[in-house]
Amino acid sequence: xxxxxxxxxxxxxxxxxxxxxxxxxxxxxxxxxxxxxxxxxxxxxxxxxxxxxxxxxxxxxxxxxxxxxxxxxxxxxxxxxxxxxxxxxxxxxxxxxxxxxxxxxxxxxxxxxxxxxxxxxxxxxxxxxxxxxxxxxxxxxxxxxxxxxxxxxxxxxxxxxxxxxxxxxxxxxxxxxxxxxxxxxxxxxxxxxxxxxxxxxxxxxxxxxxxxxxxxxxxxxxxxxxxxxxxxxxxxxxxxxxxxxxxxxxxxxxxxxxxxxxxxxxxxxxxxxxxxxxx
Amino acid sequence: xxxxxxxxxxxxxxxxxxxxxxxxxxxxxxxxxxxxxxxxxxxxxxxxxxxxxxxxxxxxxxxxxxxxxxxxxxxxxxxxxxxxxxxxxxxxxxxxxxxxxxxxxxxxxxxxxxxxxxxxxxxxxxxxxxxxxxxxxxxxxxxxxxxxxxxxxxxxxxxxxxxxxxxxxxxxxxxxxxxxxxxxxxxxxxxxxxxxxxxxxxxxxxxxxxxxxxxxxxxxxxxxxxxxxxxxxxxxxxxxxxxxxxxxxxxxxxxxxxxxxxxxxxxxxxxxxxxxxxx
Numbered sequence: 001x002x003x004x005x006x007x008x009x010x011x012x013x014x015x016x017x018x019x020x021x022x023x024x025x026x027x028x029x030x031x032x033x034x035x036x037x038x039x040x041x042x043x044x045x046x047x048x049x050x051x052x053x054x055x056x057x058x059x060x061x062x063x064x065x066x067x068x069x070x071x072x073x074x075x076x077x078x079x080x081x082x083x084x085x086x087x088x089x090x091x092x093x094x095x096x097x098x099x100x101x102x103x104x105x106x107x108x109x110x111x112x113x114x115x116x117x118x119x120x121x122x123x124x125x126x127x128x129x130x131x132x133x134x135x136x137x138x139x140x141x142x143x144x145x146x147x148x149x150x151x152x153x154x155x156x157x158x159x160x161x162x163x164x165x166x167x168x169x170x171x172x173x174x175x176x177x178x179x180x181x182x183x184x185x186x187x188x189x190x191x192x193x194x195x196x197x198x199x200x201x202x203x204x205x206x207x208x209x210x211x212x213x214x215x216x217x218x219x220x221x222x223x224x225x226x227x228x229x230x231x232x233x234x235x236x237x238x239x240x241x242x243x244x245x246x247x248x249x250x251x252x253x254x255x256x257x258x259x260x261x262x263x264x265x266x267x268x269x270x271x272x273x274x275x276x277x278x279x
Numbered sequence: 280x281x282x283x284x285x286x287x288x289x290x291x292x293x294x295x296x297x298x299x300x301x302x303x304x305x306x307x308x309x310x311x312x313x314x315x316x317x318x319x320x321x322x323x324x325x326x327x328x329x330x331x332x333x334x335x336x337x338x339x340x341x342x343x344x345x346x347x348x349x350x351x352x353x354x355x356x357x358x359x360x361x362x363x364x365x366x367x368x369x370x371x372x373x374x375x376x377x378x379x380x381x382x383x384x385x386x387x388x389x390x391x392x393x394x395x396x397x398x399x400x401x402x403x404x405x406x407x408x409x410x411x412x413x414x415x416x417x418x419x420x421x422x423x424x425x426x427x428x429x430x431x432x433x434x435x436x437x438x439x440x441x442x443x444x445x446x447x448x449x450x451x452x453x454x455x456x457x458x459x460x461x462x463x464x465x466x467x468x469x470x471x472x473x474x475x476x477x478x479x480x481x482x483x484x485x486x487x488x489x490x491x492x493x494x495x496x497x498x499x500x501x502x503x504x505x506x507x508x509x510x511x512x513x514x515x516x517x518x519x520x521x522x523x524x525x526x527x528x529x530x531x532x533x534x535x536x537x538x539x540x541x542x543x544x545x546x547x548x549x550x551x552x553x554x555x556x557x558x
Contacts, residue, residue, distance in 0.1 A: 008285055009312055011324050012303035023344065024291035033288055044323060045290050047343035059338030064326035065302065 007037045014041045014065045016265060019079075020072035023047040027229065028070065031258045039267050041067055050074055057082045061107060068265035069099040069107075076111070076140065083109035092177050093147050095140065098261045110264060113141060114148025116257025117198065117227065123256065124248050126196055126223040132156040134189055136212045137200035138166045141227060145200050146170055150178035154196075157181055160189045160213050191215040191222060197240075199226045204234030211236050220244030227253050285312045286319055293320045293344045295544060298358075299351035302326040306508070307349065310537045318546050320346055329353055336361045340386060347544035348378040348386075355390070355419065362388035371456050372426050374419065377540045389543060392420060393427025395536025396477065396506065402535065403527050405475055405502040411435040413468055415491045416479035417445040420506055424479050425449055429457035433475075436460055439468045439492050470494040470501060476519075478505045483513030490515050499523030506532050 007013065016036075018028050023045045032043035048056050053075055060066065061082065071079045076095035080086060083099055084106040090096040096109040121128055133154045135146055138161035149157055157174065161167040171183045191197045203212035205228045218224065224240035229250030237247045262268075286292065295315075297307050302324045311322035327335050332354055339345065340361065350358045355374035359365060362378055363385040369375040375388040400407055412433045414425055417440035428436055436453065440446040450464045470476045482491035484507045497503065503519035508529030516526045541547075 006285065006287055009308040009321065009323060010303075011305040011308060013308065013324060015323060021343075024289075026290040029288040029290060029292065042288065042323070044288060044294060044321070045292060045344060049341065049343050052338075052341040056338040056341050059331075059335040062328065062331040062335055064300075064328055065324060 006033045007040055007042055009042060010040065012040060012065075014039075014067040016041065016043045016068040016070060017046045017060065017066060018043055018070040018072060019046045019048050019053075019060070019075055021048055021050045021053075021074060023072070026072060027254060028072075028258065031255055032262065035258065035262055036267060041267065043070070048075075053078055061101070066101070067267075068101070068261075070261060071097050071099070076113075079109065083107050086110065089114065089147060089151060092173065093144050095144065098264055100265045111144055111147075112257050112260045112264065113144035114146070114151075115260045116253045117145050117225065118148045118152045119256035119260060120248050120252045121196065121223065121225065123252065124223055124225075124246055126246070128152040128154040128196065130155050131195040132158070132193065133196045133198065134158045134160070134191055134194040134215075135198050135200060136160050136189075138163065138170045139201070142200035143170050143173075145198060145227075146174050147177070150174050150181040154181055156184070158184050158186065158189055158194065160185070189213060189215060191218050191224075194222060197222055197224045199228065199234070199236055202228065204228040204236055205230065209235060211239070218243040218245055223248070225253075226250065229254060286316045286321055288321060289319065291319060291344075293318075293346040295320065295322045295347040295349060296325045296339065296345060297322055297349040297351060298325045298327050298332075298339070298354055300327060300329045300332075300353065302351070305351060306533060307351075307537065310534055311541065314537065314541055315546060320546065322349070327354075332357055340380070345380070346546075347380070347540075349540060350376050350378070355392075358388065362386050365389070368393065368426060368430060371452065372423050374423065377543055379544050390423055390426075391536050391539045391543065392423035393425070393430075394539045395532045396424050396504065397427045397431045398535035398539055399527050399531045400475065400502065400504065402531065403502055403504075403525055405525070407431040407433040407475065409434050410474040411437070411472065412475045412477065413437045413439070413470055413473040413494075414477050414479060415439050415468075417442065417449045418480070421479035422449050424477060424506075425453050426456070429453050429460040433460055435463070437463050437465065437468055437473065439464070468492060468494060470497050473501060476501055476503045478507065478513070478515055481507065483507040483515055484509065488514060490518070497522040497524055502527070504532075505529065508533060 085108045087110040090111040093111045096111050099107050099109040128149050171185050199212045201212045203209050224245045225248040226234045226237050227250045228234050240247045364387045366389040369390040372390045375390050378386050378388040407428050450462050454462050478491045480491045482488050502525045504527040505513045505516050506529045507513050519526045
């Protein structure tokens with residue numbers, strides 16, 4: 001740990017709480033805290049048992065040196081009623097992951113899970129605007145990413161999921177909110193017809209996992225992104241790299257998301273520039 | 280900040296909250312945190328507005344990675360109803376400054392403000408057992424110290440305060456709880472007749488403050504302790520040092536108290552040995 005890694009806690013230190021159940025698995029403290037050193041602030045994990053979340057939340061909001069709240073599983077949907085205002089992405093997704101206090105005591109919330117991915121794509125010189133994107137997975141992460149891609153003016157979005165109910169609901173919502181984004185939900189997908197391919201499922205996290213779906217041949221011009229944070233090289237990413245594609249992974253998404261959340265909470269990120277993750 | 284000064288926050292980090300209003304003045308994070316590095320724990324200041332304390336407390340108790348609570352002004356009395364059990368010193372003083380969770384979800388509380396002073400005296404080779412002690416001040420700090428000295432079997436305790444009501448209540452309580460400790464409350468005091476002299480008032484904190492009371496001549500065998508944390512050398516301590524007395528100050532008391540609190544919370548202190556504060 002170098003001097004730059006984390007602020008020394010003092011009486012005047014403010015904190016951001018990341019709230020989840022369980023919480024010990026989160027990587028956020030190590031990602032956020034180096035960026036909070038200069039602001040004399042700290043991200044602290046709070047393990048709030050799921051059964052007590054609704055009881056605890058109003059009290060957390062009252063802590064005067066709490067500079068923000070970050071939510072992880074299983075609270076991203078359940079946190080919504082505790083915000084005084086939810087910004088458009090959060091409302092459309094139906095989930096939030098960050099909440100900030102205003103000077104008037106009101107709390108404003110938004111969702112940055114998809115924003116993190118869009119920012120990560122920008123770092124890979126693959127800004128979604130005008131691109132055709134193939135998204136594998138219509139669960140919580142996939143939903144946040146689909147809305148964020150449509151907000152970022154992707155021209156076409158192909159969504160694949162084995163859960164037809166989730167898939168239909170997400171496709172309908174994106175069509176409704178972003179009618180200019182062409183949504184398709186084929187039963188078989190072909191990566192070759194897309195500029196960007198994204199895995200938003202957990203497939204690739206466990207040893208022996210293959211690809212999240214049969215994708216067909218990869219064009220070297222296609223950018224392939226896998227949100228799985230570990231391992232850093234999933235089977236899909238290895239396959240894409242072998243095909244000459246630029247690739248991005250979960251760690252880059254988490255870092256990009258942290259930057260977006262810290263901006264939202266009023267902290268200017270002071271992190272050094274990223275290592276370039278593109279291949 | 281060296282590597283030893285503070286633990287790196289991770290997902291599995293536990294925390295102790297110090298709760299007060301205001302909170303930015305507390306020195307506790309800097310004193311506790313170096314001692315919590317090896318335990319992957321952290322002391323964090325929580326600014327709980329006074330008007331919300333009773334609302335917030337039940338929720339704080341529910342946070343699963345909260346390893347303990349420390350209370351400062353104005354909550355030391357108001358925290359008592361939130362403990363499932365209060366240990367004898369806390370009950371006798373009528374105030375607590377630390378609370379720990381049990382495996383069964385019950386919280387146990389105690390008061391360490393006086394314990395810190397007794398431990399500091401031990402470090403100065405002035406263990407209170409069998410000693411005659413002159414205590415200036417019967418307010419919150421004086422009350423905790425008087426009870427702790429009597430618990431530590433001081434043979435005689437002379438207490439001085441201009442507030443006769445507080446003085447009488449404290450003297451009566453100490454007599455009741457510790458009938459073998461000889462309590463006197465004279466209107467004029469004489470330091471020379473005591474082994475230990477303690478200032479438990481804020482007098483000495485502000486430039487131009489004199490002594491907290493007329494004390495008469497000091498014997499070089501008398502140990503003089505001033506709980507004022509800053510300045511580190513108060514007029515009383517300077518006077519005592521000039522008379523050849525051993526002296527101790529507020530910082531030593533705070534450090535000794537932190538050790539006692541950390542033991543109570545189940546953390547073994549890993550701090551290096553103290554510099555010897557005795558003159």
